[in-house]
Amino acid sequence: MNKLWVGFKNYRFFSANKSFFQLGVVWFTFSIILIIAIVLTYGVTINENYVGCISAKCYETFIDSYKLPIGILSLLIPIGAIYAAQHRSEISIAQIKSIESQNKFANYYKHLEEFNNLLTNNKCNETFLSVSKLHKQLFPGSRDGIFEIDEDTTKYLNNRLLLTHQNLKKLEKYIDSIKIDDVSDNSNLIKLLLTSHYPIVDIRKYLGFKDINYPLHSLKRKLKINEVYFSDIYQDITNTCQILEVILSFDQEYELLDELIMLAQMQYEQEKKDLSVNNPIKLKLRSSLR
Structure with a gap:
């Protein structure tokens, strides 16, 4: 009835x-x-x-x-x-x-x-598998006249960026007190490096980047600190965040996360001092992270 x-x-x-x-x-x-x-x-x-x-x-x-x-x-x-x-x-x-x-x-x-x-x-169109799919991911309501970045997408991106920022801060703090000859220190260093990069990998997959840039799979606990190649991962984090700044700023009402701006402006310096065959490279990180 x-x-x-x-x-x-x-x-x-x-x-x-x-x-x-x-x-x-x-x-x-x-x-x-x-x-x-x-x-x-x-x-x-x-x-x-x-x-x-x-x-x-x-x-x-x-x-x-x-x-x-x-x-x-x-x-x-x-x-x-x-x-x-x-x-x-x-x-x-x-x-x-x-x-x-x-x-x-x-x-x-x-x-x-x-x-x-x-x-x-901004020379970013070739960075993604499909611009239309990226647009749909960011603006799912655009066909209905809603041209604001999706709230769920915003939460996801902010969560990933905050996690990367926090882990990089831990990494830089840890490097200041690292013991070069301690294998466990090397393991922790590698772990912090990879955990800093994984959220960025998640973002690249989520938004449909062509090049996912997975963390270096060769990084294992047994490796020495001088074999860890920081610059690739730091550069990937910075480049990804710079692209995010571009695409998110398309929504003029969107408020960029402070951590995103800092990661996009982050600078990395690796200071090498080859002392001997048995002594690894001394690493020194400097960035704009606060």
Whole structure:
């Protein structure tokens, strides 16, 4: 019963895709009124002994006798006018929605075109597998006229960036107190380096970068500190964050995370001092991280 009621409520009695006299509700209403009028007329006729005439008295008698069925038939005029007005209203609503849909469609492609131009001008368009998929990931509501970066995407990116920032801070702090000859120190160093980079790898996969740049798989616990190549990972973090600055700034209302700006501006210096074969390279990190 509930389904029947829901279906009745959702039925479009005044479809804008049909002409007025194609509407089922019009035919149904007119038919009911006509049937009632015919039945009443028949009832009056068979109960009276009328004969045909064209005198004024006859017309007066006709109007008086058949005033009820005539009154029922006269309801067709106001009801038809109401139905016609409602049908015109539905047509107007459909036209407005059609115009809005066309505008949204045009605005969506304009937004996508400008986004692609932004990436092209900043030489980032070849960085991604698909610019349109990246645009959809950042602006999933753009087809509906919503041109703000998705809230879930913002939360995900901020979470990854904060994690990278925190791990890099730990890494730089740890390097200051590292013991070169301690293998466990080397293991911790490698672990901190990789955990700093993994969130960036996640971001690159999430946004569809062509080059994922997985952390160096050759980094194992047994390696010595001088075999760890910091600059590649630091450079990948910085480059990724610089690209993020470009694409996120496309939304002028978007507030860039402070940590993102710092990671994008981060500078890395590796100071090498080859002391002997047995002594590893001394590493020194300097960056703009705060």
